[in-house]
Amino acid sequence: MFELTDKVAIVTGAGSKRGIGRSIVLGLAEQGAKVVVCDVDFDGAKAVAEEVEKKGVESLAVKVDVINEEDINQLVEKTIKKFGKIDILVNNAGITQPVKVLDTTAEDWDRIMDVNLKGSFLCTKAVLPSMLEQKYGRVINVSSVSGKRGGGVFGGAHYSASKAGMLAFAKALSREVCPRGITVNSVAPGLVATDIRGGVESQEKQKEMTADIPCRRMGKPEEIAATVCFLASKEAGYITGEDIDINGGSHMD
């Protein structure tokens, strides 16, 4: 079950050494998918693509800024040229900023919204024609618990709003494209030990940050990847517009 042999996946923001995107790439590759690794950090993307190739699975690294439409068009072109189709898109690229609303500038707001929300829209729109043509596709947004519980974790209200927007976008798009074979879902991770907050915190700091979380620890990137791989599989074909919490119990609904 859940195997992805012959599937072609694109994962954005996947060049971070300890990031969720890298784990998603490795998880999809382990299930047999060919994976296109994109990131604005091209060296990071290349390093992750090399890890995939070492597993004997084909991969491609592409420099993509998810708010640059020219980059995204190139990404789709290169993917189709090398692999012939696109089956899976994971909108994982994201940034955060811990700032109060009164200290948030219009530029801060736009930057967070652009990368997290508009970037997901632009990448999704670009891959849809290929998915619609084959009447099959899986789009998975990496949202956040902040988008569900209204912040209070890390990142300002603009981050929460962008992540809530990703959830709503997945639901609305599901209604449009699920009749044509494409499911659109989200995962909503809680605190995960990655570099998004400026470096992985010390064990002591992690203990403090997770004192109120029922699982009493941060999540691991591979725990997010496992759910993404499930949603990417054909077995998840009757799930759409859903958001799955992966947060150690920090938010339950």
Ligand SMILES: NC(=O)c1ccc[n+]([C@@H]2O[C@H](COP(=O)([O-])OP(=O)(O)OC[C@H]3O[C@@H](n4cnc5c(N)ncnc54)[C@H](O)[C@@H]3O)[C@@H](O)[C@H]2O)c1
């Ligand atoms: N780590 C957490 O606690 C946590 C919790 C909930 C949700 N998330 C979400 O998970 C996703 C991955 O985050 P992470 O924790 O692995 O962080 P990370 O910083 O390790 O990885 C994010 C990656 O996105 C890339 N990126 C940033 N801007 C980009 C752009 N404009 N175009 C393309 N790539 C870009 C970065 O270069 C980086 O490689 C993000 O969407 C984040 O909001 C993370």
